[in-house]
Amino acid sequence: MSLESMLKKAEKFGEAEIERHVYSSYKVGYERENIDVVNYKNSVRYYLRLVKNGRVVSTSFTDGSQFPRVLRSVMKLLKFSEKVEGYHLPDSGKYQKVKTWSNDLDKLDLDDLIEFVTDGIDSINGTGASPMEGSVSLNSIQTSLVNSHGIDLMEYSNSISAYYSAIYKTGTGYDFHYSGLPDFDPRELGKNAGKMAIENSKAKKQSWDGVVVLHPDVIGDFVDIILDAVDGDEVRLKSSPWVGKLDKEVLGKLTIIEDPWIPYMPSSSSFDSEGIPTQKKHIVEEGILKTYLYDTLTAARVGTKSTGNGVRSNGGGISIDVTNIVLDFDERENLDGLDNYLMIKELMGFHNANPKTGAFSLTLNYGVLHKSGDEIPVKGGLFVGNVYELFRAVSLASKQDYKRGDLITPYLVTEGKLIS
Amino acid sequence: MVIKTLDLDLVQKELDKYPFAEMRVSRVNSTTLSLENGNLNNSSVSESLTIGFRVFVDGSFGYASTNDSTRWMDTLHRAWKLARANTRPKKTGLSDEDSYEGKWVVRPRKSLGMDVDEKVKLLRKGYKRLDIPRAVKTVEILYSDKVVEKQFLNTEGACILQKYPRVRVSIRSYAKRGNVVSAYDSMGGLYGLEIFDVYPVWERFQKAVDLSSQLLRAKRVPQGKQTVVVDPDMAGVFAHEAVGHACEGDAVSSKTSVLHDKLGSRIGSELVTIIDDATLPRKHGSYGYDDEGVPGQRTVLIEKGILKAFMHSRISAYELGANSTGNARAQNPGFQPIVRMSNTFFDKGEHSFEEMIEDVKSGLYVLRMKGGVTDPTSGDFQFAAEHGYLIENGEITNLVRDIVLSGNFLEILHNVDAVGRDLSVDDIGTCGKAGQGVPVGDGGPHVRIRGVLVG
Numbered sequence: 096m097s098l099e100s101m102l103k104k105a106e107k108f109g110e111a112e113i114e115r116h117v118y119s120s121y122k123v124g125y126e127r128e129n130i131d132v133v134n135y136k137n138s139v140r141y142y143l144r145l146v147k148n149g150r151v152v153s154t155s156f157t158d159g160s161q162f163p164r165v166l167r168s169v170m171k172l173l174k175f176s177e178k179v180e181g182y183h184l185p186d187s188g189k190y191q192k193v194k195t196w197s198n199d200l201d202k203l204d205l206d207d208l209i210e211f212v213t214d215g216i217d218s219i220n221g222t223g224a225s226p227m228e229g230s231v232s233l234n235s236i237q238t239s240l241v242n243s244h245g246i247d248l249m250e251y252s253n254s255i256s257a258y259y260s261a262i263y264k265t266g267t268g269y270d271f272h273y274s275g276l277p278d279f280d281p282r283e284l285g286k287n288a289g290k291m292a293i294e295n296s297k298a299k300k301q302s303w304d305g306v307v308v309l310h311p312d313v314i315g316d317f318v319d320i321i322l323d324a325v326d327g328d329e330v331r332l333k334s335s336p337w338v339g340k341l342d343k344e345v346l347g348k349l350t351i352i353e354d355p356w357i358p359y360m361p362s363s364s365s366f367d368s369e370g371i372p373t374q375k376k377h378i379v380e381e382g383i384l385k386t387y388l389y390d391t392l393t394a395a396r397v398g399t400k401s402t403g404n405g406v407r408s409n410g411g412g413i414s415i416d417v418t419n420i421v422l423d424f425d426e427r428e429n430l431d432g433l434d435n436y437l438m439i440k441e442l443m444g445f446h447n448a449n450p451k452t453g454a455f456s457l458t459l460n461y462g463v464l465h466k467s468g469d470e471i472p473v474k475g476g477l478f479v480g481n482v483y484e485l486f487r488a489v490s491l492a493s494k495q496d497y498k499r500g501d502l503i504t505p506y507l508v509t510e511g512k513l514i515s
Numbered sequence: 516m517v518i519k520t521l522d523l524d525l526v527q528k529e530l531d532k533y534p535f536a537e538m539r540v541s542r543v544n545s546t547t548l549s550l551e552n553g554n555l556n557n558s559s560v561s562e563s564l565t566i567g568f569r570v571f572v573d574g575s576f577g578y579a580s581t582n583d584s585t586r587w588m589d590t591l592h593r594a595w596k597l598a599r600a601n602t603r604p605k606k607t608g609l610s611d612e613d614s615y616e617g618k619w620v621v622r623p624r625k626s627l628g629m630d631v632d633e634k635v636k637l638l639r640k641g642y643k644r645l646d647i648p649r650a651v652k653t654v655e656i657l658y659s660d661k662v663v664e665k666q667f668l669n670t671e672g673a674c675i676l677q678k679y680p681r682v683r684v685s686i687r688s689y690a691k692r693g694n695v696v697s698a699y700d701s702m703g704g705l706y707g708l709e710i711f712d713v714y715p716v717w718e719r720f721q722k723a724v725d726l727s728s729q730l731l732r733a734k735r736v737p738q739g740k741q742t743v744v745v746d747p748d749m750a751g752v753f754a755h756e757a758v759g760h761a762c763e764g765d766a767v768s769s770k771t772s773v774l775h776d777k778l779g780s781r782i783g784s785e786l787v788t789i790i791d792d793a794t795l796p797r798k799h800g801s802y803g804y805d806d807e808g809v810p811g812q813r814t815v816l817i818e819k820g821i822l823k824a825f826m827h828s829r830i831s832a833y834e835l836g837a838n839s840t841g842n843a844r845a846q847n848p849g850f851q852p853i854v855r856m857s858n859t860f861f862d863k864g865e866h867s868f869e870e871m872i873e874d875v876k877s878g879l880y881v882l883r884m885k886g887g888v889t890d891p892t893s894g895d896f897q898f899a900a901e902h903g904y905l906i907e908n909g910e911i912t913n914l915v916r917d918i919v920l921s922g923n924f925l926e927i928l929h930n931v932d933a934v935g936r937d938l939s940v941d942d943i944g945t946c947g948k949a950g951q952g953v954p955v956g957d958g959g960p961h962v963r964i965r966g967v968l969v970g
Binding site for chain 1 (some may be wrong): 545547548551554555556557558559560561562563564565575576577578579580581582583584586590593594597598600601602603604605606607630631632635652653689691694695696697735738739765769771773849850851885886887888890892893895896897898899917919921923949968970
């Protein structure tokens with residue numbers, strides 16, 4: 096059954112929106128010296144939302160021929176759903192052309208992925224460490240979206256992710272790449288993983304209270320916690336610590352930008368899961384909160400407009416999320432001259448942090464204490480504090496930016512405490 | 516039959532063309548209802564079909580999956596091609612196991628087949644019974660149910676059909692006075708709507724609502740090394756996260772588990788016995804057969820402090836010269852089965868709760884698991900709890916929140932000095948590993964541990 100005929104059938108009951116994801120992926124995984132997984136996945140999934148008199152229900156299914164039955168089932172929920180006065184599905188908008196499909200990636204085949212994996216394994220071995228586990232995955236997705244208000248969109252995107260981990264005695268290390276382009280060297284990633292494992296094997300517990308340099312890998316996890324504070328649903332429920340702080344200082348001098356239009360970034364897109372055009376926007380500009388993030392339903396509940404941040408969940412409903420994030424800070428320096436600080440590269444337990452209060456206690460998996468010219472690997476103990484205060488206290492950033500998946504950020508210099 | 520249009524005889528005939536091949540099919544029908552302050556603000560019904568094949572050729576496995584039932588034959592062939600494409604295979608294999616033809620069916624006592632509007636009415640009725648304190652601003656109640664049907668077929672003659680329900684109900688209550696704090700509770704298992712009879716759902720939800728209000732007055736926990744008494748939930752997280760992951764046969768086989776060379780060694784105090792058991796009736800992590808067609812089992816991992824066994828899939832068992840313990844599980848047939856836990860728990864001891872508390876001069880009573888994570892290569896762990904109470908001079912005193920416990924389990928297991936005689940394996944969760952999530956259960960009695968780093 097085509098999307099158009101599904102839409103026609105659904106429209107008998109109200110406004111309708113249908114999204115289809117056609118997904119395929121190859122994954123080659125290794126354990127120790129050898130490849131243990133070669134996996135291919137192909138799937139089609141449909142998502143339907145129905146709106147009638149401001150009430151919304153959603154469903155997802157994999158078998159298009161089951162659509163009439165699914166529709167009958169979801170219809171029964173409509174009358175119970177919360178009514179959001181004046182809510183309608185969105186109209187079509189003006190869309191930015193975004194480069195989300197790489198022909199270079201499309202040319203890659205299974206043999207290339209196997210070579211990426213074996214090159215990484217060989218490179219880890221070259222450092223003296225041993226390969227532990229990892230994988231390279233090539234993913235492609237075709238997204239089609241239609242609704243009763245004339246939205247009729249399609250976008251193709253593809254991405255590659257590579258992850259290599261290594262072990263040396265009791266030390267582990269890793270490196271990864273996630274991008275819309277095959278712009279990585281598996282040998283370099285393997286080498287970095289091996290070197291980190293060797294350094295990590297020498298690491299000991301330490302306590303520290305002072306200057307801390309955050310590696311881009313941990314910055315991404317901290318930013319995920321911070322972004323909870325701009326989630327429109329948290330703001331609506333008044334559970335965000337940043338309620339009422341629009342145009343006020345929240346993060347010192349730090350800037351956070353969402354940019355869905357960066358070519359070939361893994362989360363780039365021209366429209367969100369509701370067909371709203373994506374927007375490049377400052378979320379926080381030089382420390383000042385500039386916007387909260389909304390999908391259309393949450394926006395309607397609080398009387399504002401969607402910011403193009405609606406993301407489809409597995410059940411077919413819409414939640415709020417970001418695409419690519421860029422961090423910026425005015426004061427930049429080459430950090431080579433810095434001394435007496437703890438560089439934090441890997442932390443464990445981010446899901447236990449509390450975004451409502453900002454409180455976190457994270458186990459240090461790997462850090463390097465730079466003290467009087469010496470570099471001392473550190474592992475264990477708890478990095479404790481408050482995420483909002485940690486980022487508010489940022490005083491300096493590295494000159495260079497680093498691309499880590501859908502995040503672009505410099506290293507950040509701040510103050511922190513490690514207890515052991 | 517999970518898919519009516521799929522001819523199992525024909526599939527078997529095609530599988531038999533390969534040295535070893537298997538098919539896994541799952542069909543899942545689910546309903547999710549989310550109530551926010553009594554209003555149904557999010558609801559969905561969904562259904563999902565996945566057909567996956569695994570083919571073994573010359574020491575190499577190929578996996579392929581689709582959700583288009585008309586393309587199953589192409590997908591099987593692709594799995595074979597992938598297995599042959601591997602230029603650096605692990606040269607592994609499968610342990611010899613009995614093959615089973617059979618069914619494992621768990622029937623709900625109260626059917627999930629009722630109209631979805633009846634389920635909404637049930638939740639709304641329960642919500643109206645809650646007495647919500649003024650400080651509580653938002654109460655989110657989440658209900659989800661699934662009916663799972665799974666078919667397994669392989670070239671060794673296995674033919675297994677499994678069908679079971681799965682229900683989960685949870686509450687998150689937010690209170691606000693300046694800060695926002697929250698309390699959580701959840702219950703679930705292989706039940707139908709009788710879950711509301713099996714567990715005192717609304718009484719427990721009332722407690723969560725009350726607790727969120729009380730947490731506004733709670734202070735952050737004092738940091739440093741302390742004696743802690745953990746509740747059955749937290750004991751379960753300890754059994755699962757700290758010990759269970761390091762006992763997974765794949766980590767042992769690849770020597771990435773800190774326990775890989777410690778079988779038969781003492782790794783904890785005499786009071787420590789930890790078990791993984793897929794056969795517990797209707798628990799969240801229970802199943803009849805794993806995703807390689809091996810029956811789910813009870814495996815004693817640690818007995819009185821001695822490491823007794825690891826959990827195995829057929830692959831890890833082959834590599835270590837053992838037998839499968841029926842612990843090969845996959846999120847769905849699109850993923851390869853890997854070694855996973857089922858219901859993992861700390862076994863009961865002989866202490867009463869009062870005895871465990873009265874010996875503590877200064878410590879912490881920790882309740883309600885929030886999450887945990889462990890590095891099996893080192894044994895370092897970190898667990899978080901919703902809340903707890905200070906223990907002062909043998910008495911439970913002030914409420915505290917935002918608790919994180921950290922340490923290395925090889926040290927901490929020796930510090931277990933009291934284990935309660937109560938036992939509950941009712942904590943439910945989704946365990947993540949290698950990008951796959953599977954439902955698990957855990958639990959235990961109250962357990963006292965000395966020298967835990969609290970943050």
